[in-house]
Amino acid sequence: MPLAPDCVGAAVERQVGALSKGALVLLENLRFHPGEEANDPAFAQALARLGDVYVDDAFAAAHRAHASTEGITQHLRPAVAGLLMKQELTALARIFDAPAHPLAAILGGAKVSDKLAVLEALAPHADVLLIGGAMAYTFLRAKKIGTGKSLVEADKIDLAADLLSRAGSKGVALELPVDHVVAAGLDATESQIVPIDRTPENLMGLDIGPETVKHYSSILAGARTIVWNGPMGVFENPKFAEGTFGIARAVADSKAFSIVGGGDSAAAVAQSGMEPKITHISTGGGASLEFLSGQKLPGVEALTEKG
Numbered sequence: 001m002p003l004a005p006d007c008v009g010a011a012v013e014r015q016v017g018a019l020s021k022g023a024l025v026l027l028e029n030l031r032f033h034p035g036e037e038a039n040d041p042a043f044a045q046a047l048a049r050l051g052d053v054y055v056d057d058a059f060a061a062a063h064r065a066h067a068s069t070e071g072i073t074q075h076l077r078p079a080v081a082g083l084l085m086k087q088e089l090t091a092l093a094r095i096f097d098a099p100a101h102p103l104a105a106i107l108g109g110a111k112v113s114d115k116l117a118v119l120e121a122l123a124p125h126a127d128v129l130l131i132g133g134a135m136a137y138t139f140l141r142a143k144k145i146g147t148g149k150s151l152v153e154a155d156k157i158d159l160a161a162d163l164l165s166r167a168g169s170k171g172v173a174l175e176l177p178v179d180h181v182v183a184a185g186l187d188a189t190e191s192q193i194v195p196i197d198r199t200p201e202n203l204m205g206l207d208i209g210p211e212t213v214k215h216y217s218s219i220l221a222g223a224r225t226i227v228w229n230g231p232m233g234v235f236e237n238p239k240f241a242e243g244t245f246g247i248a249r250a251v252a253d254s255k256a257f258s259i260v261g262g263g264d265s266a267a268a269v270a271q272s273g274m275e276p277k278i279t280h281i282s283t284g285g286g287a288s289l290e291f292l293s294g295q296k297l298p299g300v301e302a303l304t305e306k307g
Contacts, residue, residue, distance in 0.1 A: 001026050007033070008046035016050050036067045045069030048210035057082025058136035059089075060284040062299030063291075080305040084283065089306060091259055091280040092291050100257060101127055106216075106232035106247060108133030108230030109264065112156045112163075118229060119163060128173040128223075130216050132208045132232035132243065138163065138178050145197050148182065150205040175216065179209030181233065181240055191239055207233025208243035217250035226251055226258040228265055229292060235268045245272040252277035261288030 004012045007027040015025055027050075030036040031148050035043025044067040048054075054076035056062070061069050062085070073079035081089065097105070105126040107115050112135045123129070131139055134151040140153050142161035167174040176196070182203040183191040193209045194200070206218075220226060227252060236242040245268070251258050252274035260269050263285035269275050282288035287297060300306060 004028055007048075008043065013049060030066075030068050037064075039065050039067050039071045040234045041071060041074075043067045045075050047072050048075035051076055051115060054079040055082045056080070056299060056303060057084045058299070059085050059282070060287050062284065062297040063287040063295075065298035065302075070302045073302040073304070078304045079302060081300075081303055085300075086306070087280070088282060088284065088288075089300065090286065092261070092282065095122070095225065095227050095259065095292065096125060096294075099125060102223050103225040103227070104128050104130060104220055104223040104256075106130045106132070106220075106226065106228040106230075106251075107134065107231045108244075109262075110134045111149060112153055112160055115230060116159070117295070118289065121292060122227065123170065123172055125168060125174055128175060128219055129167065130175050130219065130247075132177060132204075132212070132216075132247070133230050135230070136208075137205060139174075139176055140196065141178075143263055146199055146201070147205065148199040148201050150182075150199065151204070157295065175219070177205075177208045178215060179206040179211045179214040181207040183239070186234060186237060186240075188259035205233075206237075207235075207240035208247075210242075210246070213243055213246035213250070216247060217253075217307070218253050220247075220250045220256070223254055223256045226254060226256045227292065228258070228260045229262045229289060231264050231268045235264075235271065241268075241271070244268045245274075246275040248272035261285075261292060 001024050003026045004015055006012050007030050017148055033043055054072055103126045105122045137147040137150040138149050138153045138156050139160045142157050179193055179195050181191050181193055182205050184203060232243040232247055233240045235244040247268050258279045259280040260266055266281050269278060
């Protein structure tokens with residue numbers, strides 16, 4: 001497949017115009033042009049001159065209103081979803097459009113603030129929220145449980161307390177770890193497993209423990225829909241990966257329709273070897289997170305046909 005010298009311009013238009021039926025040409029990187037991220041109308045129109053219809057299969061970029069994802073659709077019709085885009089939208093929509101219950105949402109990662117919108121959007125649809133990763137410690141502090149040196153968003157403790165209260169009032173179970181793997185730091189050579197309420201003051205939690213994995217797995221075994229965003233610990237370090245991998249096995253072994261979204265979560269599932277047994281693994285990190293947050297994706301909203 002030939003590589004064009006640029007993605008717009010007279011030379012590229014001539015090269016595209018000379019293509020024989022069924023032939024392809026690869027355009028140069030769009031982001032070499034400031035007009036791409038600026039969604040410049042002139043740049044979008046220059047891109048549109050290269051085609052007759054627009055097919056967007058880049059779900060991972062759909063949360064950005066760029067020239068190649070949103071602006072170009074003002075000049076090319078029809079503007080339709082590709083096969084991968086359609087697959088992503090169909091799978092993710094099942095979380096909000098009459099999902100099979102019980103619906104279990106697994107949320108991890110470092111910060112409550114990063115997942116706040118997801119929590120808010122999923123709570124009305126979920127039967128249970130399973131919390132892991134460093135974000136769990138902000139919730140634990142909201143329950144007056146000591147967390148040692150674990151990462152806590154001190155300015156979000158009141159928010160976490162409010163989320164706990166609201167989940168309870170709506171009948172949504174919000175589950176927190178009962179034990180965890182603690183160490184002096186990421187590069188520590190020694191670690192130990194302790195109950196969550198016996199965290200040493202000089203240590204930090206870096207993974208959920210085996211009792212938490214067992215408890216969460218028992219809940220997931222009865223779920224009919226599972227959505228997972230965010231690892232349960234610092235899985236990049238093998239010493240703190242077993243909690244995340246254990247949850248991956250539980251999701252894979254369930255009979256549920258399962259979706260894993262987010263770059264870190266997808267990477268963790270791939271490392272666990274459970275990828276083939278997950279119903280859908282989203283290719284979009286930020287895009288899937290924003291979709292699960294209930295936000296409109298500009299690159300999707302601009303399409304005339306979504307599937």
